[in-house]
Amino acid sequence: MRRNITTLVVILALLIALILIVKGIRTAISPVNEHGDENYIYFRVNDGETTHSIAERLEREGLIKSDTAFITLARVTGADKRLQAGLYRLSPTMSSNEILDILTSGRIYTNRVTIPEGFTIEMIASRLEEAGIADKARFLELCNKPHLFEGIPNEAKTLEGYLFPDTYEFTPDTDEEEIIGSMITRYKVVYNELSADYDGDLSEHQIITLASIIEKETYLDEERPLVSSVFHNRLKNGMKLESCATILFIVNRPEGPIYLKDLKIDNHYNT
Structure with a gap:
């Protein structure tokens, strides 16, 4: 009888201990x-x-x-x-x-941001800062030093036109240099595909500059071949481009009227 009681006590003690252990683990x-x-x-x-x-x-x-x-x-x-x-x-x-x-x-946390077509580096920097992805001042500082990035033509004074518009995902600890590098890499992939059969006289930088002007000159895709033809003919004949888009770029206005004083601005973007 005493042995049975002892066994029962041991079992109860073990059960209590097990319950306490489980409770401790759960806590x-x-x-x-x-x-x-x-x-x-x-x-x-x-x-x-x-x-x-x-x-x-x-x-x-x-x-x-x-x-x-x-x-x-x-x-x-x-x-x-x-x-x-x-x-x-x-x-x-x-x-x-x-x-x-x-x-x-593997659900790694990233910030997603979309850079629309036609965004300038200033607008891209603002969009990235608003999304909490990059510091605008640091981003623009790097964009004005294109020589720091591999594959950018020597003629480029800034990275304007070389940051490809797309949807990107960056982790919060991705620095501005890596962000720019990703956008340049995307640009290179697309540029190489589209220019593979090009046999004209324009350099890569000239192509990108002209493409950026054409894109800003009209928002309608169907009008861009015509605008491109006009600009190419002007270049072929040694004429000025006389593009409204370049003036608006200088005065930092996405759209709106152009005044006579704007046309007289001494700036290498003034065509």
Whole structure:
């Protein structure tokens, strides 16, 4: 009888201990701030980084309660073998399970931004700053130093015309030089495809300059071949382009009337 009581006590003690352990684990992997505001923290997992290192940094950043519990959970679920490098957006309101799910999914956080056709470098810089992607002043500073970027013609004084309009995705820690590099790379791909069969006398820089003027001269695609023909004939005959678009570019107006004083501006963009 005494032996049965002893056995029962041991079993109860083990059950209580197991319940406490499970409760402790559940608490350890629960959100740091379950009912708080969803404030996001950008967290980068580096190439080849160990689960131990990741867990330590997550705890240090206030994103998990226990690095030990996180490591144990990762090993038990096999997530420690599926962690992917990249920048992630995490929150203290997330549980360790949720964080592991994100870190193994590869759902890297990026900012998406669309640069429309016809945007000047000034307009691109403003759009990127508004999206929280780049510092406008730094972006423009680099755009005025085209020699820093590979593949840009020596004649180019700025990167005007060399930043391809498209939709891009950048991580928040992408610097301005990398952003510009991505846009130039996209430009190069498209330019090389379109100019493969060109056998005219214009240089790459002249082609881009003229194309930019034609694009601004009219917003209708069907009119651009005609505008292009007019400008090419003027160049062939040694005439001035006399483009309204270049005057508007000088005075920094996207559209509107052109005044006599505008035509007299001494500027190399004045055609």
